[in-house]
Amino acid sequence: xxxxxxxxxxxxxxxxxxxxxxxxxxxxxxxxxxxxxxxxxxxxxxxxxxxxxxxxxxxxxxxxxxxxxxxxxxxxxxxxxxxxxxxxxxxxxxxxxxxxxxxxxxxxxxxxxxxxxxxxxxxxxxxxxxxxxxxxxxxxxxxxxxx
Amino acid sequence: xxxxxxxxxxxxxxxxxxxxxxxxxxxxxxxxxxxxxxxxxxxxxxxxxxxxxxxxxxxxxxxxxxxxxxxxxxxxxxxxxxxxxxxxxxxxxxxxxxxxxxxxxxxxxxxxxxxxxxxxxxxxxxxxxxxxxxxxxxxxxxxxxxxxxxxxxxxxxxxxxxxxxxxxxxxxxxxxxxxxxxxxxxxxxxxxxxxxxxxxxxxxxxxxxxxxxxxxxxxxxxxxxxxxxxxxxxxxxxxxxxxxxxxxxxxxxxxxxxxxxxxxxxxxxxxxxxxxxxxxxxxxxxxxxxxxxxxxxxxxxxxxxxxxxxxxxxxxxxxxxxxxxxxxxxxxxxxxxxxxxxxxxxxxxxxxxxxxxxxxxxxxxxxxxxxxxxxxxxxxxxxxxxxxxxxxxxxxxxxxxxxxxxxxxxxxxxxxxxxxxxxxxxxxxxxxxxxxxxxxxxxxxxxxxxxxxxxxxxxxxxxxxxxxxxxxxxxxxxxxxxxxxxxxxxx
Numbered sequence: 001x002x003x004x005x006x007x008x009x010x011x012x013x014x015x016x017x018x019x020x021x022x023x024x025x026x027x028x029x030x031x032x033x034x035x036x037x038x039x040x041x042x043x044x045x046x047x048x049x050x051x052x053x054x055x056x057x058x059x060x061x062x063x064x065x066x067x068x069x070x071x072x073x074x075x076x077x078x079x080x081x082x083x084x085x086x087x088x089x090x091x092x093x094x095x096x097x098x099x100x101x102x103x104x105x106x107x108x109x110x111x112x113x114x115x116x117x118x119x120x121x122x123x124x125x126x127x128x129x130x131x132x133x134x135x136x137x138x139x140x141x142x143x144x145x146x147x
Numbered sequence: 148x149x150x151x152x153x154x155x156x157x158x159x160x161x162x163x164x165x166x167x168x169x170x171x172x173x174x175x176x177x178x179x180x181x182x183x184x185x186x187x188x189x190x191x192x193x194x195x196x197x198x199x200x201x202x203x204x205x206x207x208x209x210x211x212x213x214x215x216x217x218x219x220x221x222x223x224x225x226x227x228x229x230x231x232x233x234x235x236x237x238x239x240x241x242x243x244x245x246x247x248x249x250x251x252x253x254x255x256x257x258x259x260x261x262x263x264x265x266x267x268x269x270x271x272x273x274x275x276x277x278x279x280x281x282x283x284x285x286x287x288x289x290x291x292x293x294x295x296x297x298x299x300x301x302x303x304x305x306x307x308x309x310x311x312x313x314x315x316x317x318x319x320x321x322x323x324x325x326x327x328x329x330x331x332x333x334x335x336x337x338x339x340x341x342x343x344x345x346x347x348x349x350x351x352x353x354x355x356x357x358x359x360x361x362x363x364x365x366x367x368x369x370x371x372x373x374x375x376x377x378x379x380x381x382x383x384x385x386x387x388x389x390x391x392x393x394x395x396x397x398x399x400x401x402x403x404x405x406x407x408x409x410x411x412x413x414x415x416x417x418x419x420x421x422x423x424x425x426x427x428x429x430x431x432x433x434x435x436x437x438x439x440x441x442x443x444x445x446x447x448x449x450x451x452x453x454x455x456x457x458x459x460x461x462x463x464x465x466x467x468x469x470x471x472x473x474x475x476x477x478x479x480x481x482x483x484x485x486x487x488x489x490x491x492x493x494x495x496x497x498x499x500x501x502x503x504x505x506x507x508x509x510x511x512x513x514x515x516x517x518x519x520x521x522x523x524x525x526x527x528x529x530x531x532x533x534x535x536x537x538x539x540x541x542x543x544x545x546x547x548x549x550x551x552x553x554x555x556x557x558x559x560x561x562x563x564x565x566x567x568x569x570x571x572x573x574x575x576x577x578x579x580x581x582x583x584x585x586x587x588x589x590x591x592x593x594x595x596x597x598x599x600x601x602x603x604x605x606x607x608x609x610x611x612x613x614x615x616x617x618x619x620x621x622x623x624x625x626x627x628x629x630x631x632x633x634x635x636x637x638x
Contacts, residue, residue: 014439021446066431095434098427118437118474120445120467 004059004135006032009041009075010093011067018120019062022127031135033058038070042078045085057088060134063110065094065101073104080109087141089134156331164323165316172315176308183304187297192265192272195292198228199265199276203288206236206278209245210285213238218245230296232271235289236278244286260287270294333362337369350377419488426484433477440470479606482537483591486613491531498526498571501536502560505543518550523561526571528638530618535638538614541607542573542634548601549577549632568637576631580624588624611636 006028010016016034023032035041045057061079065072072092079085091112092105105113114130117123151159202221209217218236225231225247233255234247241259265274276288333356340354350373356366444463452460502522510516528535543558550556559574580588580595587593589612594605611634615622618638626632 012435012439014442015435018438018442018446021442095431095438096427116434116438118434118441119471120438120442123438123442 004031004140005056006131006135007035007041007044007058007061008032009035009038009061009063009067009072011036011064015064015116018123019127022124023131025124026128026131028131028135031059031131037068038072038075041067041075042070045079045088046082057085059140060089060091060130060138062091062093062130065092065096065105073101073108076105076108076110089138089140091130091134093130156334157327160327160331161320161323164327165320168319168323169312169316172312172319176312180301180304180308184297184301187300188267188272188294191292191294191296195272195274195290196265196276199274199288199290202234202290203276203278206288207280207285210236210238210278211280213244215245219247219249221245222247223249225290228292230292231290232293233289233291237287237289239284239286241287255291257289260289263287267294329358330362333357333366337362337366340369340373344373344376350380422484423488426481426488429477429481434474437470437474437477441467444470476604476606479604479610483606483610483613486534486537486610486617489531489534491534491617493529493531496528496530496532496535498528498535498539499524499560501532501539502526502543505536505540506558509544509547513547516547516551516556518547518556518558521557521559521561526560526562528571530638534614534617538611538636539573541611545607545634546573546575546577546632548603549579549596550575551577551601553577563635565635565637570635570637572633572635574631574633579626579628579630579632581628582626585624585626589622 006023008016008019010019016036020032020034033044035044041061041063063072063075067075070078072094076090076092079088079090089111090109091114092101092110093114093116094101095116097115102113114126117126154162202225206218206221208214209221222234222236222245225234231247233251235251235256236244236246237260238244243256243258246256261275263275263277265272267273270293271291272294273289273291276290277284278286278288333354336357337354340352343349343352353370353373354366356363356370444467447455448460448463455463499522506520506522510518539560543560546558550558553576555576557576559572561572561574563570563572578596578601584595587595589608590605591609592605593609594603596603612622615636615638620637622634622636624632624634
């Protein structure tokens with residue numbers, strides 16, 4: 001399998017477990033990094049308190065909207081505001097299908113918006129397709145050199 | 148001097164009175180003077196004639212004998228009358244026999260006698276009198292008298308006339324001044340009152356009445372008019388005050404109402420925001436546990452199928468079905484909430500076209516079903532296209548669903564006239580319903596069929612009713628069990 005990680009930003013442990021299970025069934029578990037709130041996600045991407053971030057950016061961020069501390073849309077805003085992560089693919093993966101969230105998500109530069117299906121079979125399908133698409137099919141943008 | 152018509156009425160009246168009395172006095176005086184002069188002239192003329200005839204009678208002998216000395220002596224007697232200017236006796240041949248005064252100049256005595264008679268000539272009264280005896284004319288006597296008496300009399304009567312005129316005019320002026328007030332005073336009083344009314348808008352003043360003549364009647368009429376105007380003015384002021392008061396009350400009332408409406412609007416806004424927040428959290432938070440229930444049931448079925456018997460697996464399937472059903476319910480409820488909250492954009496909507504689109508969609512989704520559709524062309528209405536689409540979609544989908552067990556399913560979309568109002572009609576020949584429960588048709592979660600018969604959440608028709616109500620329309624249904632259902636709605 002190709003290099004590149006998935007950054008899963010999700011606070012619900014059940015959803016984390018189900019997502020991991022769905023990805024595992026397609027051998028993608030090793031590539032998943034989990035952040036349980038917005039702050040953790042930002043720490044991972046930009047390094048805690050000004051520290052260094054990861055050596056390599058994830059191939060895609062699966063971002064829940066409703067998160068403790070810093071919510072999903074704010075995380076997205078910060079990602080797009082930073083030169084290093086400006087082009088990072090971000091997929092909003094949420095329970096909400098409020099029009100307002102859709103508009104806000106795309107306006108702030110989300111690459112995709114997926115509503116989590118309640119049906120686990122559908123959910124598994126969605127997770128699998130997301131993983132396959134963003135890890136294997138999609139060509140990630142060139143990563144800017146670190147300063 | 149201002150033109151006559153601009154004079155004050157007092158002056159006009161005085162001038163008219165003076166003019167009339169002056170004219171009358173002048174004419175009277177002139178007549179008096181003329182009469183005096185004419186009478187006096189007649190008198191002195193007859194005096195002269197008498198005197199001439201006496202002298203002529205005395206002169207017959209002197210003339211008959213051509214006695215110049217006698218003649219001169221006779222004429223000399225005239226010196227006792229100072230008015231006598233000149234006299235002469237002519238003989239039969241017309242030659243002067245004697246003159247008075249003796250050395251009379253030629254311009255005093257005419258060279259030859261003129262026709263008999265007496266006349267005024269060059270400021271003198273002259274007379275030629277025949278001197279005759281026994282019917283035989285002996286000569287002519289000429290006498291000239293001055294007219295000093297006449298001019299004296301003329302002067303005197305002139306002076307008298309002027310004095311009388313002056314006194315009379317003074318008296319007339321005094322009388323006019325005193326009497327014009329009788330006429331002008333009421334008019335002036337009226338004028339003053341009218342001015343007071345017009346400048347001060349004071350309708351309480353009254354013109355004083357100074358008599359019972361026409362001016363008195365005018366004053367009465369004017370005062371009555373003022374009374375009426377005053378009454379009306381008072382009434383008008385009362386109305387104005389009342390009106391002002393009512394406007395003030397009304398304004399106050401409106402402000403209070405406005406305030407109440409504003410408060411209500413604020414409360415509504417708050418309630419709406421709460422509803423928004425509620426819907427949002429329902430959308431997000433209620434779905435997450437459902438996903439867990441379904442997900443982990445699935446995990447159990449997948450990973451622990453061997454440890455479960457048929458009843459256990461069946462139970463887990465039921466758990467999964469229930470969670471999915473609940474997810475559908477949540478989604479439908481959210482749709483209903485959205486229909487209530489959505490902003491309306493009104494435009495002309497092609498309902499026929501919209502119905503055709505929905506039908507095409509239904510047929511694509513379930514190609515194995517064959518339903519006969521009849522959609523009347525050209526149906527249009529003013530409304531929000533998105534909301535109307537949701538309503539029409541629910542109604543047609545309803546028909547689609549409840550005709551599933553009908554061997555020859557038919558669905559119709561048309562318009563009809565109900566009590567003079569245009570109503571749209573969606574009719575099907577499906578399962579229908581019992582009219583006993585017609586009032587429950589549009590309630591949330593109200594279902595007339597079991598889920599085993601026809602699946603559904605009982606939110607669809609409630610959503611339709613909300614949309615129609617938001618458009619200011621009505622919706623109702625008619626039907627019978629197994630005879631199909633007909634939905635009517637107005638917009």
